[in-house]
Structure formats: C-alpha cells, structure tokens
Amino acid sequence: MRRLGFLVLLVLFGALSQDGVAQTADPVTALKSFSDFQQVDLKRLLDGEILSERGSLMNLRTGISTQSCFATPASAAETARQLQEWNPLAHQALNVYRFNSVRVPPDAVDFKDLDFKLDKRAVRWLLNKTLTTTAGDSDLNLSRREAQQIASSLKKNSTPQEVAGCWTKLLLARASSFQSKGFDGMAPYEVSGENVSPANQLRLMLKEKNRIAREFDPIIQKVGLVGGVSTLKPFYYWNLFSSEGYGTLCLGAVYLLPVGDHFQLLDVEYYVSGSYYASTTFYEIWPIQAENRKGSLVWRGDLFSAAGLAYTKGMERIAYGAIMLLEIKKGIRAFQDDIRGAR
Secondary structure (H helix, E strand, C coil), X not given: CCCCCCCCCCCCCCCECCCCCECCCCHHHHHHHHCCXXXXXXXXXXXXXXXXXXXXXXXXXXXXXXXXXXXXXXXXHHHHHHHHXXXXXXXXXXXXXXXXXXXXXXXXXXXXXXXXXXXXXXXXXXXXXXXXXXXXXXXXXXXXXXHHHHHHXXXXXXXXXXXXXXXXXXXXXXXXXHHHHHHHHCCCECCCCCCECHHHHHHHHHHHCHHHHHHCHHHHHXXXXXXXXXXXXXXXXXXXXXXXXXXXXEEEEEEXXXXXXXXXXXXXXXXXXXXXXXXXXXXXXXXXXXXXEEEEEEEEEEEEECHHHHHCCHHHXXXXXXXXXXXXXXXXXXXXXXXXXXX
C-alpha cells in the first residue's frame, strides 16, 4: 500500500518458476503462515467442517475481525469465480431481500428492484428512519449533502415509491463516485456530530492486521485501497438486507486476482446506510487434494467497523464476535450448498 508505509511486498512461498510465475508451497503451510489456524485437516474440511476464530482484539474501538476456513469440491478457479458473483437471495436464513449487480457506468435501472413496500420489519425501520431524516440529524450513514437531499425531497407522508426514488439517486451518485475515483471518492458520513470516513476505517483495520495486509498485498495494491484507481475490474453490486434487525442498504465491489497457482479476492462494502460503517472480506483460495478427493481450500478474513462496538468491552465484545461468526458460518454453508448444486 503506497501511502501508508506499513505494508511490505508479499513474501511468496516457494521459488519462482522459470517463466517468473510464483508457485505456492503446500497450501496448509501457506495458510498457517498468516492465519490463526495452526491445525488444518483437509479431509475434515472436505467433509464439511468449518474452522472459525473470533480474532484478536483491535486498538480501533469500532473494529472487530474474524477468520474462517473451509473447503469446496470445486476447482480453485471455479470457487473464486463463484465467490466473486455469488447471489445469496435464494437463502432466506441470510435475510437478504434484494441483490443486484451494478453496471459500469452505473445507471438508475440498476436499482429498479429497490422496494420499500416489502412486508419486512427491518425494511419498515429503514423507511421510517429515512422519512425522519433532517438536514442536520439522522440515524443513517449520510453526508450532510445527502441528508439535505433527503430532507428536501421527502415529507413524513411520502410514499415508499418516493423513498425508493430518493435512495436510488443517492446510491447512484455513490456508485458513480466510487467507480470514477475509487476509495478516495467515498464521501464521509457527517450527520449528528459524527464525521467518519469508511475508507479510513478500512485502512486503520488493515494497519492493525499486518499479517493479513502482507499476505494480501498483491490485491490490495491493485484495487487502490490506499489511493489511486483500481487496475482490476471488480463485480459491483448493491443489496438490501437485515443487519441485527435493521434494514440496511449496501454498495460493494468484489475484486479477483490470480496469484501464481491460487487466487485472492477482496469483497469491500464501500457504502453502508446504517448499522455499521464499513466491512471488507478477504479470501485466499488454493487447489487441494486429500485421499483422491480434489477441491479448494478457502481462507476467509472479515474486518468489520461499527459505532456500537466502541461501547463494548470484555465478554460483551466476545459475544458480539461469536454472533458475527455464526452469521458468517451461515453464509459459508449457503455458498457451499450452491457450489455443490452447480456441479
């Protein structure tokens, strides 16, 4: 990462081949070098076991991290491809109500499925919080200009369709800015006395997780997380889901990079309407074989920043991490079911 000085180039395992392509040593050895997992049984993972660790505490009061490890029966290339564009809508337990890709450049039609008439308590919460937003006060993650836009466009008796139209304009502007300016184009949240940059939250969390930052330096450098424009073309998306019972809108991008004989992915939520500030998920995917069974070994690391975490300590923060892991495991199980069904 060019601006922050805390990252160094990735130390790759094994020697370079004659054509200069880095070849990974044993995937389990590679995984142990940067992760919290020191006991990894490929057979048990291929049988469906999911390893998980809550992660060490962070100095950033709003930050928390987790790690997971699992396997799929598909090749590393297929697993990476499906992870990049995976649609969770078919799994009701994940509480995702809408999920759509966003084109380049984005267009209002990309958000045509945004619906505030859904009979979901979480969606009604988001609808009410939108309608009570004023130019200087909101419970949502908005810039001052966005809060003013909502306050001037909507009244307390505005229809769900009008609310959807207002959010479409807001999300379209955010998506356009991110696509053209990268992480530096992410406007801070600055309502109700707060001024929080989601990009800075991501950078501060990475600074603390230096082993992860070193391992994923190849993809971090290419996506422009610390400045500049990405040289990778991501899969852009938006979704509407329930986060702890609160309706939440999100804009995200998933980047994919081949690294020698394996793959790295970075899934970043660069705008979140509420509940938390930002999150990023790293994946590293290796081809594996155990007892004549082939598949992929997947390490997943989640970095998550939320205002509410600043007020948690001790057992309360441990419990928060445990609940977060349960939700992550549900998502992993759903993805494994889908990739098995596609074979």
